[in-house]
Amino acid sequence: MSRFFATGTDSESESSTEEEVIVRAPAPVYTFSDDEEETKRVVRSMKEKRYEELEAIIHTLRNHRKIKDYSSALASFEELQRAYTRAAPVVLKEENGIAPRFFIRALTELDDWVTGAWNDRDARKALSKGNSKALTSLRQKLRKYTKDFDAEISKFRENPDMPDDDDERKDTSSSDESDDEDKVKEKPRIARSPEAPRRPPPQDDESSDSMDWGSSSSDSSSSSDDETRGAATLRERFLKRATERDDDEERDRRRVRRERRERAGKISKKDQADDGGEWETVRKGAATSDKPKMFAKDSDIDAALVVKKLGEISAARGRKRTDRRAQLELLHELRTVAQQHNLGDALQLKLRAATVAALFDYNPKVSDAMKPEYWSRLVENVDQMVTLLLSHDDMMLSETITEDNEQLVTAPFKVRGCLLTALERLDDEFTKLLKECDPHSNEYVERLKDEVRVSTLIDRVCQVVERDGTPQEICRAYLRKIDHLYYKFDTRAMKKDLQPGEETTIKKMERLCKYIYANDDSDRLRTRAILSHIYHHALHDNWFQARDLLLMSHLQENVQHSDPSTQILYNRTMANLGLCAFRRGNVKEAHGCLAELMMTGKPKELLAQGLLPQRQHERSKEQEKIEKQRQMPFHMHINLELLECVYLVSAMLIEIPYMAAHEFDARRRMISKTFYQNLRASERQALVGPPESMREHAVAAARAMRRGDWRACLNFIVNEKMNAKVWDLMVGADNVRAMLGRLIREESLRTYLFTYAHVYASLSLRSLADMFEMPRQRVHSLVSKMIINEELLASLDDPSECAILHRSEPTRMQALALQLADKVGNLVDSNERIFEKQGSFFQRGGAPRGEGRQRERPRDGWGRRQRNRRRDDERGHED
Known part of the structure; x- marks a missing residue:
């Protein structure tokens, strides 16, 4: 029978079944028409459909991550959220509400990628406007979305190397497919019976024809085997093979595993070779094959040669296309060479000074902050310079020393440089770092911890400057120390039992400031020292010392001619002085200190605590940039709501009795314009609801005081809401609340007498004392003072303890x-x-x-x- 026929005739099949029993599967007929092709229908569950949809989106998201396409990544992430929302019923039913591990892995990888891109400030600034906006939106949406998966993400980060659920599912599905393929391949082997005799080789005898006819069944079976094998190979050609997507996913998994091993330090050279080697960072600038050698191989290295090489390296500073990082590496290598050859500490000091200058040059923009890692290196180098200077009494570092007069080999050592300038720039860079951070983040707290290092370094620099510096340099160093000290509250200053030899910050400030008062040649340092001294006294409630120092300095007369930073310090000092006066119960002085600051309506800008939104052409971009550089760090801010509340309460205690005493006076003046406007606006309202903001509480308290209702006034000022927002922020909050209660009672009594005196013929002092819950002696004192100042037309009758009112005032x-x-x-x-x-x-x-008679x-x-x-x-x- 011909092998091209897939099936035989009925007679042949009957003869074959009679002669031998062969289990044989029907051979399929393969055609190339789509209509006649027999396709196998695969039934998938809802879980597989939803998970495959999630995997497809995750794969697309990974591709966008590779090319850093933040806009497409944002769109894919939003699509991933919608897909997971559709898959939520399946997850709830199959996984008990626990998100699949491959989904958590995708969220974690995306979070790490976005965090790394956000922290890389240089790369973020180089992004286009669309990509930068997309990165910001993606970061916000991802942080908000991952809050629901915090537990799963934390569990994943503890053991990220565990296989995902989708890997196990893929392994099981692939094993099932392989089993199916094996079964298909084994079918032709089963079709041939093991007991069936093989076809003997053909013989050249007469019975060959009969044998051929008799062996038709075996021939057909062998031909069917060949056809089955051919069909199997043909089917394999048309089978759907693994797509590129599976290869990409496998490549991504392999890369992620390799990155984890690299982070853990467990990667091997074999793995690097298999994955194509490591990535190499290409630096900006001219391409160089090898790093140039520092010195010749057989050169005699001494101090003069190192200084010459240092001059060559320093000559490249400021040039175009100079690699600043390479300069730092060369200086580090030069310092190592000098240390290996024991060329002396003076040369090490000079190399450290050059390294500090190179670190300052590394930041190309003066307005931007230095990177934290380079700032840490800067602190280490300056600290090493101070250590070298303190360990050698015969070593001096000064700007007055020229390069020709330097002594680097023999004592006394003389090195050109300025330690104080390096310290001042380092301190300024620290302030910039704080202003760059988000004040409500953990990063700001971490950066603020470095202030201990800066303060310690300033103390050590002061020791060097006190030994070798001029009086003016000592004043500069002391002022840097004062800048880190004046705004801090010292609890030891309130204690009376101090240890012998223990110095509080008040005594330290007095010692430092007195030296500057006596030795400063410039008015600026003296002015800033006085203002800082006043601020520190006011912070510790030393009201009389702070007030006397301010009055003796006459700073109010010429502070407008000072530089902007000094004016900002003056505004901060006056604000703190007003708070101190209020805590001590001096309401008029507190109002006087805060009036000029609060009546402008711009205390936030005057205290350098932020910028208010301005109109289009009111402030240029350059002016806005300059003002942002003058802003104070967040931990030095003064609470603006506290300032406004103190100002309004002080104005209320002064203005309301004055308004009651001069109610019908047409020439009455306004003591506080801001408070008066708020009060008039409240009175014009048709319906006044309960107060909500701090300003509304102050206005409601003022209206209650005008009626003589001191209890309602006190409840509006001192309550749980106001305590949490205002009064608990003060030192000695309980004393402040008690002082407020006393002042509100006294001023309410005065307002009551001014308002209702024409109604009474006489007033009992005991009744007034019971009405306002005050001691009788205090009521007697207030009424007597009003009579003496001619505010109240009355006379006291001591036997009856009454005030006899005279009706001389008009009705x-x-x-x-x-x-x-x-x-x-x-x-x-x-x-x-x-x-x-x-x-x-x-x-x-x-x-x-001019014509006729003049009038x-x-x-x-x-x-x-x-x-x-x-x-x-x-x-x-x-x-």
Whole structure:
């Protein structure tokens, strides 16, 4: 039978079944038409469908990560969120609500990638506007979305090398597929019975024909085997093979595993070779094959040769396309060579000074902050310089030493440089680092911990400057020490039992400031020292010392001529001085200190604690950039809400009694314009609800005080909400609340007497004491003081303990009539002044000035009225 026929005839099949029993599967017929092709239908569960959808999106997201396409990554992440929302019922049913591990791995990898891209400031600044905006949105959305998976992500980070659920599922599915393929391959072997005799080789005898006919069954079976094998190979050609997606996923997994091993330090050279080797960072600038050698092989290295090489390296500073990182490496290598050859500590000091200068040059923009790692290296180098100077009494570092006069080999050693300038720039860079950080993040706290290092370094530099420096240099070093000390509260200053030899910050500030007062040649250092000294006294409630120091310095008269940073320090000092006066109960002084600052409406800018939004052309970009550089770090801010509350409460305690005493006075002046405007705005409202903000609480308390209701006034000022927002922020909060209660009672009593004195003929001091819950002696003192100052027309009767009121003041109707008379008189005078201006050009009857008889100009309105009456009488007689 021909092998090209897939099946035989019925007669042949019957003969074959009669002669031998062969289990044989029907051979399929393969065609190339899609209509006739037999396809196997695969039924997948909902879990597989949803998980495959998630895996496809994760794969796309990884591809976007490779090319750093943040816009596409953001779109893929949003699509991933929607896909997981669709898969949530399956996860809840199959996984008990626990997210699959491959999904958590994708979120973790995306979070690490976004965090790394965000922390790389240089690369982030180089991004396009769209990519930068997409990175910001992706970071915010990812942080918000991953909050629901914090537990799973933490568990994943503990053991990230465990296989994912999708890997196990893929392994099981691949094993199932391989089993199916093996079964398909084994089918032709099963079709051939093991007992069936093999076909003997053909013989050249007469029975060959009969044997051929008799062996038709075996021949057909062998031909079917060949056809089956051919069909299997043909089917394999048309089978769907592994796609590139699977290869990419496997490559991604392999790369992630290699990165983890690299982080753990367990990668092997074999793995690096298999994965194509390590990545090499290509530096910016000219490409060099090898690093140039420092010195020749057989050169005699001494101090002069090292100094010459240092001059060559330093000559490249500031040039275009200079690799600053390479300069730092060369200086480090040069310092190592000098140390190996024992060339002396003086040369090490000079190399350290050059390294410090190179570190300052590494940051190309002066306005931007230095990177934290380079700032740490800067601190280490300056600290080593101080260590070398303190360990050698015969070593001096100064700017006055020229390079020709340097002594690097023999004592006494002289090195050119300035340690104090390096310290000042280091301190400025530390302030920039703090301003670059988010004040509400952990990064700011970590950066703020470095202030201990800076303060310690300043103390050590002071030791060097006190030994070798001039008085002016000592003043500069002391001022840096004061800048880190004046705003800090020292709890030891409140203790009376100090240890012998223990120095509080108050004594330390006094010692440092007195030296600057005596030895400073410039007014700036002395002014800043005085302001810092006042601030520190006010911080510790030394009101009289701070006030006397401010009055003796006369800084209020010429501070407007100082530089902006000194003016900012002056504003901060006045704000803190006002808080100190308020804590001590001096309400008028507190209002006077805070009035100039708060009446402008811009305390935030005046204290350098932020910028207010301005109109389009009110502030240029350069001015805004300069003002941002002057901002204070967050830990030095003064609470603006506390300042405003203290100002409004002080204004209330002063303004309300004054308004009650001069209610019908048309020429009444305003003590606090801001408070008066807030009070008038509240009175114009048709419906006044319960207060919510701090300003509304102050206005509601003022209205209660005008009625004489001191309890309501105290409840508006001192309550749980105000305590948490304002009063608990003060030192000695309990004393402040007690002081407020006492002042509110006293001023409410004075307001009550001013408002309702005309109603009473006499007032009992005991009744007043019971009404306002005050001691009788204090009530007697307040009433006596009001009588002496002629604020209250009354007299005291000591036997009966009463205040006898005299009804000499007008009633309300009389006061209103007097007000009306004054206003009408003012109106008449203004009309007469207008008539005088018109009459200066024309006479009566239209005659111009200068023609005919000149009119006599009366000196006042009364004379003019008398003249008009006489003229009218003369006209009446003529008629």
